[in-house]
Amino acid sequence: MKIRKLIAASLFACVAAGVADAQERPTHLKIGTSLTQMPWGFYDEDQKPTGVDVALCGAIAQQIGATAEFISLDFKGLIPALQAGRFDMVCAAMYITPEREKTIAMVPYIKASQTVVTKKTSTIEGLDGLCGHSVSVLQGSGSLKVLQQTSATCEAGGKPAVTIQAFDTQPVAIRALENDSVDGFIATDALISFYMTKNDSLKKVATGISPNLLGIGFQTENASLAKLVAESLATMKANGSYDAILKKWGIESAALDAK
Missing domain, CATH: 3.40.190.10 (Periplasmic binding protein-like II)
Known part of the structure; x- marks a missing residue:
């Protein structure tokens, strides 16, 4: 509504x-x-x-x-x-x-809404599971704001902050996850879903975020x-x-x- x-x-x-x-x-x-x-x-x-x-x-x-x-x-x-x-x-x-x-x-x-993706071998579950982990994101995007808010919530709850790595382009941000430079990646669900058709080593751990x-x-x-x-x-x-x-x-x- x-x-x-x-x-x-x-x-x-x-x-x-x-x-x-x-x-x-x-x-x-x-x-x-x-x-x-x-x-x-x-x-x-x-x-x-x-x-x-x-x-x-x-x-x-x-x-x-x-x-x-x-x-x-x-x-x-x-x-x-x-x-x-x-x-x-x-x-x-x-x-x-x-x-x-x-x-x-x-x-x-x-x-649109946001989705977090990780490697299939990751133990991260849900948005609050990002506390203490590193996540890549597009600089200046709505996804970055979601990640900043998530990190603040982690700290307010006495948990470690999210280590945010913001990049100028989506391919570089995605590559950071592929290369194990970060633990997760966040973007719009459409982008994540499209990308996962080309990479079967990933899984969604949080979806429908901030519609x-x-x-x-x-x-x-x-x-x-x-x-x-x-x-x-x-x-x-x-x-x-x-x-x-x-x-x-x-x-x-x-x-x-x-x-």
Whole structure:
């Protein structure tokens, strides 16, 4: 219920703001993303951008009547680059948080939660089992915040803190677990599930953590584009193209209206 209310409030705010800030439809959109996050965004064998975010935001641009150009940066640099005007919007599996909404506008487009994975030989169980262990994570991500909160809870309960190792890209963070440099790795469930299809030496030890919405980001003064994107998402949900994209990537359960 909380997520549904947040979806409605976010969409209403974007549409209402856009009415007062109308502009001509763009014909070309520069979209900031981080092409190091399977299945959200990555390069295919031909070095072309692909993934959930590329497919969804590319389709949104097409629905608006614009071409899409994806610009890849490290995740932590996306919001500063958006604010500097390097691109028109950010589409990169980014959690909607009160802190982010103080600096950018966000339109919800997918539901997400966090998952912790370890080697199958690990004895770690549950989120509280991370106390005293090392865990890798993407720098600047919602997963990092979850890990910081978990570590604080460990210490408040008289247990050792979590040793957090934050990396600039997901592949490097994952590799730290593969190389036994850390005991665990945390990311969105979709990313973990996709990655585990390629590596059978891992197991999930905690899932469904911190369920929230992922949002497409915009400069706060660009309410008209946020409105167009919200309207395009609504159209795509009505005509089935939104659900078709999620189904292709095996994350139907992440749809905004999925139960």
